[in-house]
Amino acid sequence: QKEVEQNSGPLSVPEGAIASLNCTYSDRGSQSFFWYRQYSGKSPELIMFIYSNGDKEDGRFTAQLNKASQYVSLLIRDSQPSDSATYLCAVNDYKLSFGAGTTVTVRA
């Protein structure tokens, strides 16, 4: 499987703040990147995916991709307590390779 690295956290942010999650990947040829959210004891749920360099916004979430730096990030704006979860970065080259995940806690 491909190498996918995430800052392990935990990341604690106050309610209403921006949470910033980072991910790097080893294979320069990788084309598509996914962010999943996983609550404890549950399976991952897709937040968004990105294929092209630049930013992609979906509601309070923004994914950023820089293929030259082999870097993808996720910003969560106006963080809510319900955003407290583990966030998984994944590289999709026919099959998904997951990072270790970053645990986010949003303090009310």
Place this chain on the structure above:
Amino acid sequence: GAVVSQHPSWVICKSGTSVKIECRSLDFQATTMFWYRQFPKQSLMLMATSNEGSKATYEQGVEKDKFLINHASLTLSTLTVTSAHPEDSSFYICSAREDSLINEQFFGPGTRLTVL
């Protein structure tokens, strides 16, 4: 749409027994399904890729004779953990890729296996 189910959602078994887990795509066809395992506080690790009508492709380090995969139809893949031992206790998650959406996988809710 794009719902994947797993059965059972949890199972407790005695050491040495075999356990079968089913993964179904409810409203789409999935030529390809994937089986993952997740230990506590760890990320998902791909165990194998299940292909309808052919043998599964196992990841390095995964024993194919212990984790039997059968993908007999376009909507069903099964994982059988044979001669289960306590170290096989884990969260098993399947995903299915809709044939027309090759870049996205839809995850099942997972099966919690506890081997006593």
